[in-house]
Amino acid sequence: MAEVYLGTHLTLDRAVAVKVMHNYVESDPDLQSRFEREAKTVAGLRHPNIVQIFDYDTAEGHPYIVMEYLVGPSLATYLRELHSHDKRLQPKQIARLLITIATALDYAHEQGVIHRDVKPGNIILHNKATNISTQEPITERTDAVLTDFGLVRIAQAVTQTASGSVSGTPAYMSPEQAQGLKVDHRSDIYSLGVILYEMVAGRIPFEADTSWTLIFKHINEPPPPISGIQPSVQIVIDRALAKKPEDRYQTARALAADYMDAIGMFAEANTLRMSLPPSPLSRPALAPKNANPSSVPAWIPTASFVLLGLILVALAAIAIPQFVRYRQAAVDAQMKSDLRNAAVAMESYFANRMVYPASVAEIAGFGFQPTPGISLTLVNLSQSAYSLTAATPGGTQASFVYDNTTGSMH
Ligand SMILES: Nc1ncnc2c1ncn2[C@@H]1O[C@H](COP(=O)(O)OP(=O)(O)OP(=O)(O)O)[C@@H](O)[C@H]1O
Ligand SMILES: [Mg+2]
Numbered sequence: 001m002a003e004v005y006l007g008t009h010l011t012l013d014r015a016v017a018v019k020v021m022h023n024y025v026e027s028d029p030d031l032q033s034r035f036e037r038e039a040k041t042v043a044g045l046r047h048p049n050i051v052q053i054f055d056y057d058t059a060e061g062h063p064y065i066v067m068e069y070l071v072g073p074s075l076a077t078y079l080r081e082l083h084s085h086d087k088r089l090q091p092k093q094i095a096r097l098l099i100t101i102a103t104a105l106d107y108a109h110e111q112g113v114i115h116r117d118v119k120p121g122n123i124i125l126h127n128k129a130t131n132i133s134t135q136e137p138i139t140e141r142t143d144a145v146l147t148d149f150g151l152v153r154i155a156q157a158v159t160q161t162a163s164g165s166v167s168g169t170p171a172y173m174s175p176e177q178a179q180g181l182k183v184d185h186r187s188d189i190y191s192l193g194v195i196l197y198e199m200v201a202g203r204i205p206f207e208a209d210t211s212w213t214l215i216f217k218h219i220n221e222p223p224p225p226i227s228g229i230q231p232s233v234q235i236v237i238d239r240a241l242a243k244k245p246e247d248r249y250q251t252a253r254a255l256a257a258d259y260m261d262a263i264g265m266f267a268e269a270n271t272l273r274m275s276l277p278p279s280p281l282s283r284p285a286l287a288p289k290n291a292n293p294s295s296v297p298a299w300i301p302t303a304s305f306v307l308l309g310l311i312l313v314a315l316a317a318i319a320i321p322q323f324v325r326y327r328q329a330a331v332d333a334q335m336k337s338d339l340r341n342a343a344v345a346m347e348s349y350f351a352n353r354m355v356y357p358a359s360v361a362e363i364a365g366f367g368f369q370p371t372p373g374i375s376l377t378l379v380n381l382s383q384s385a386y387s388l389t390a391a392t393p394g395g396t397q398a399s400f401v402y403d404n405t406t407g408s409m410h
Contacts, residue, residue, distance in 0.1 A: 006069060009054070015069040016054060026061035035063050041113055042149045049104035051124070051147040070145055072132040075195070076120035081134035083202045091263040093138040094199045098259055099272065100144045101192060102252035108149065109185035109252075115149055116183065118191035119172040120198070122148045170214040171204050175243050178215040186245035189252050193240025196259065200233060201226040205241065219243070231402045232262035232343050251276060258340070331392045335374050339390040339398050342376055346386065346402075356386050
């Protein structure tokens with residue numbers, strides 16, 4: 001599809017990477033202008049964890065991009081080497097990589113750019129001070145830089161349309177992308193979830209002999225649970241890999257923050273959360289539009305107030321049930337979040353005391369405070385198993401059962 005060359009920028013006298021696409025776009029003015037439009041958008045992205053594009057053009061009909069040359073292995077090469085020695089990244093190293101990639105992805109999404117091929121092969125590990133070898137551990141000086149942002153997908157569009165295949169890499173592809181449906185930023189969040197799964201488990205969630213079987217599994221099968229991990233981590237992974245985009249994390253940083261909570265990095269998770277848009281619960285209440293009487297022109301005769309009153313009643317009849325539904329959905333989401341956080345706190349408690357607490361009140365010192373109005377009930381099923389039930393005043397409930405000896409949960 002493409003070749004990447006190490007080049008030299010003659011004026012600046014610096015090393016650059018030049019990616020030359022095999023596709024011939026010159027004969028297709030539509031494709032050529034799409035390529036230029038997309039290139040301009042991607043070249044406008046400025047983020048320390050996104051590869052910087054210096055220039056783009058076509059040469060003999062083939063599009064090419066000139067970009068910052070990053071010294072270091074791709075995350076794919078790094079993980080392959082690590083996993084071949086039966087080693088895994090430490091949870092804190094995973095968190096460090098996750099934050100940088102998540103921040104870069106959210107930034108791009110906020111600019112309206114979707115990557116569409118987030119995978120370890122498109123993440124380069126880069127250390128400004130020294131070269132990174134695959135033998136070295138990930139430290140706080142390691143930067144993860146995203147490459148191949150959107151641009152390449154456009155340049156490849158001609159082949160994809162002709163062959164009827166879908167763009168992206170099947171092992172990391174979201175169900176909606178695999179089905180050729182319209183994708184939004186949440187497709188990238190799914191792919192990030194696959195990378196998280198791979199870093200934690202040492203393997204990707206779905207493997208198959210053919211691309212189509214792999215795609216089928218992404219669309220239809222739940223990701224296999226990872227044995228021996230904390231249930232709180234599994235919950236985060238499962239949400240990132242939800243089949244429906246609306247059931248997933250809506251921002252990449254929310255995924256990274258929940259992962260950090262799950263491994264006990266509470267302070268870092270809170271700091272990251274502070275950069276997130278406000279949650280639905282803290283948003284101001286919805287008010288019916290045009291309900292402000294000052295917008296009513298002064299010349300309307302008294303009788304018109306009756307009509308206005310009727311309109312207001314009608315508007316309220318529409319808005320109030322909507323507001324109640326909206327409010328209930330926000331409370332339900334908070335309840336699920338409390339349940340997840342309580343499970344994380346239970347695991348922290350267990351890690352410290354080697355026994356589960358007798359009541360929810362005892363985990364309050366382990367980074368968890370229940371939201372007023374949401375009740376949580378803990379039942380110790382045995383010394384190593386418990387069930388947690390969260391309930392809202394509206395009567396919605398969710399439960400979580402975990403058995404520490406078998407590692408099973410539902
Ligand atoms: N800016 C860059 N600086 C240094 N190396 C790069 C840069 N961009 C890509 N590479 C390296 O060039 C090689 C080829 O990259 P390329 O993007 O063509 O392949 P890929 O990511 O494996 O597959 P895909 O085409 O699906 O993205 C990879 O080893 C990649 O790490
Ligand atoms: Mg690539």
